[in-house]
Amino acid sequence: MGRTTPSVRMVVDYEIKRLEKMMEYIHDPEIRKVMNEIIASYKELAPVFKAVPPYDYPYAILLSGLIKALKRIDEIEQMVEHKS
Template identity: 30%
Template sequence: MGRTQPSYTMAVNRELEKLERIIERLHSPTLSLLLERVKEKVRYTQSASYDELIDPYNLVYFTLIWALAEECEKWRSTYLTLIRSKEE
């Protein structure tokens, strides 16, 4: 028997809280900003994986990877724009 949606959400929140405590101890503004992005996205990931049996830990870290990928894409786009402007 699987989890109920509220209990799954609570488990996801516990994983986010663990990650938040670690980041607080590291005193990293960069990681704090990334965690905010993860918190914004985690419910989308949770909804998308509703029919799948995904551990809350894995869901949070998948969302972390998603947030990192988007940040990398932003930097890539910025870099390509700068390169193109220098070529002109």
């Protein structure tokens, strides 16, 4: 049986707070920037994960970041191809 929307939201908020807590110990601004982008990408895709809740929410957060990174890589490749 899947989770209800309120419990999904609670789990997501909990996982995001865990990431934010980790960021308190990261002093490298580039890593902090990437982690903020991962959190933002998860929030962007949150409706998808609420519709089809994952079994492992940290996985969903990382998957969101990976999707965003691959999208950026694709955009950069297209820009390079157009300049060639």
